[in-house]
Amino acid sequence: MGLLAAYAVPHPPLIVPAVGGGQEAEVADTTAAYEEVARRIADHAPDLIVVVSPHAPLYRDGFFIADAETEEGSLAAFGQPEARITTRTDTAFTQAVADRLSRRSIPVAGAPAHHEEIDHATYVPLHFIGQTVDLSQVAVVRIGLSALSPSDHQFLGLSITRAAEDLGRRAVLIASGDLSHRLKEDGPYGFNEAGPAFDRAVTDLFAAGSLRGLFGLDPILCEDAAECGLRAFQIMAGALEGLPFTPELLSYEGPFGVGYAVAAFEVECSPSSTEEEVEAELMEADEAPVRGAHARGACSAVDPLVALARASVESIVGTGQVLPLPADLPDELTGQRAGVFVSLHEADGLRGCIGTIAPTRSCVAEEVIMNAVAAATDDPRFTPVTPDELDALSYSVDVLGEPEPVESLEQLDPRRYGVIVTRGFKRGLLLPDLEGVETAFDQIAIAKMKAGIAPDEDAQLERFEVVRHTLGGQARVY
Template sequence: MSLLAAYAVPHPPLIVPAVGRGQEAAIADTIAAYQEVARRAAAHQPQVIVITSPHAPLYRDGFFIADTPEEHGSMAAFGQPQERITVRTDRPFAEAVAARLRHRSIPSAGAPQGMEELDHATFVPLYFLAQTVDLSAVPVVRIGLSGLSDADHRFLGQAIAQAADVLDTRCVLIASGDLSHKLKADGPYGFAPEGPQFDQVIADIFCQGRLQELFDLNEALCDGAAECGLRSFEIMAGALEGLPYTAELLSYEGPFGVGYGVAAFEVEKAPTSTEAETATEIREEEERGRDIDPLVALARASVESIVRDGRVLPVPANLPPELTHRRAGAFVSLHEFGNLRGCIGTIAPTRASLAEEIIMNGVAAATQDPRFPAVRPDELDHLSYSVDVLGEPEPVDSLEQLDPKRYGVIVSHGFKRGLLLPDLEGVDTVMDQIAIAKQKAGMRPNENAKLERFEVVRHTVGGEPRHE
């Protein structure tokens, strides 16, 4: 199983009747849409609900991910302490997301002391979900936003979807976020022309399902609108990236000067094939009269499965022991017409076997490389593949121990870590190699860094494109 659906929802405290005391009648369409979201979420029979919240603890250089066994919250801040909710946290799921972030040198942490209670942007969605979902049985993972880049928020969404795949967990994602706070002169935040403009843009994006456009919004428009939920919606967009889904704007209202939008994104079921069928496909490639490296064949099969069918490839049967009985870090690289199209990998093994490492890194190279949009089905025949299997990193005491043609390099300092593979075109000197690795790690050129080297076995046989 994997991500089943994602829903964008607002979080006005007054939508809870005990807080609104009748004011909630002015947003009846929002309430009806929220109830529809709750009904759909329950119909998916989720095993975990992930909620991204703009009002969870916010860190400048990392993400909050709830890590306590239980979380509690109430509407006490809004005069109604009797309105309470308690949820269990899915700690293995939370750790799987955090582990994926660590591979990109993005830190995560739990709540600081004094901020352990559920925030209202989490409480409001849970208030509606509790009407249809048994929250004593279905755990919740609460995740905050950060001061990091749009690309890092997108990557967090991809990490959530990948955790659901790896753990074989039925997951529903709730992206909590209001829209503009500048819709009316008599509203709590006043009026700005960017307010209704921003809300119209978001409504159009939600209606058409063009979620990647969230990453291209004009910064001045967003700032002028005093938006709340954009980063939450970017996480949602990252989670849905590469998956086939339908989009529906269920409601939009703004009577109090704040925009409330409810949208549903239902992941469509893709055709499935068995592990045996996949193994047959790999054998057929071999029988077409050309040699093909099984590592390269597996990378190609992984990419084509996620791009064509929207699913992570199961480990095929009858793979050689090199793939099933060995663990190692690996990079999957894609090129199109001679240009890089995606490259994602792991420095050290994170999966039970090299086969799983290649499959998941193939998925990431095709759909999660922040430098490129996700690979489209019409590109598959034009892609070439290579798989680099990494040896164990070795500490480096002097620059004389490096050779950019033979060794890859790892630079690290604190949470920052960057890697560059060996024998890359245009990387001819040790200093070039270190400088690029530092840049990838987000380090300054003159920043001190620990150096490590590693050797690579590059697999390319059979990885050429079907059509030039």
């Protein structure tokens, strides 16, 4: 038992004949693909359908997961209040997912009072599924997106699959999301060349089953494309992580200036397999990333700064001793001075990050050692790293360039430059190229918050470039 299949689908209300009034004929391929998805879901005979929706309640620092016993929704907002659907929620599953997210300190909440009805991005796929599946006999759990990182969305997906396995649910996941809204001049947001480029990139990934590529798309491309479903698809990618599956792009259309893709990802577990065989297959799939991590570590070179950071953490956590400065380090580590930040991650979530804006030690190597110790033992946001976590940690080391003053936001680029804000004795720094930091305004606001500078207070600005070292820093196990 567990995840049987996942499907990426769009959610244009006009595809429902009661709303479309004939316009649905212009997306006939999408309709046919939707009907194929509905037939496949019926063949799977699920007892749980999980719908990830961009139009469910969205929270900045956590996820919405439906917790009401039942939910109702209609297309009243699109002139069809009589078109209604009622679903029942699997509250045990909801709680199991929430419990898993709590391990990463990710909060979960139900719907606020003003947003209790099923949204249209959930309604549309249920409209088609309801043609082949008796929804009164199947639980439906509605899940929203958040402003958290892509890795947190991936972790939510993994939590969905693990919760279904633990509870013995036969689950199907629906990732509801449109692609670009900028395919045509007369579309919702006009035309931008990023629109077709984004849609090609996503549909190529769907067709190849290369879902990890959804986490490497250019953020500027995604923003310019005015996409809708990427985070829903990232949750789906997390749900399928480690499972053998067969991908298939069933359709793609964009006649109204919005990209509609339907894709199927069928988990490769034969219905004739015994329960023990299925469990063995899933266990093998779960272990595959671990074997891959070991293989990459054995075959890839390791950046000396990353190796030094790992050795420093493992020394202080494993023995309680600060690592002595090794004798065989390259000159670039012992003959130069610079500010350094050491970041530790666990399961793609931050586990510690400490650094120095300017050099405080005799060389970069000593800076790395002491900041690695502090990241593992003295980051006030986290408890100290324990020995049983060491194999699960991944590492990155940022070496800071010389800061230079800037006069305006136009001189900042949050992907290229870090920023330093100073007001009197208060000073805050934010590294470049961080998930969720898209604008210079956001970058400055966060740096001010870290420094204890009020948002409306003036501050001196400096920018700096960073050389980020990650080679060989992946976790030994996942």
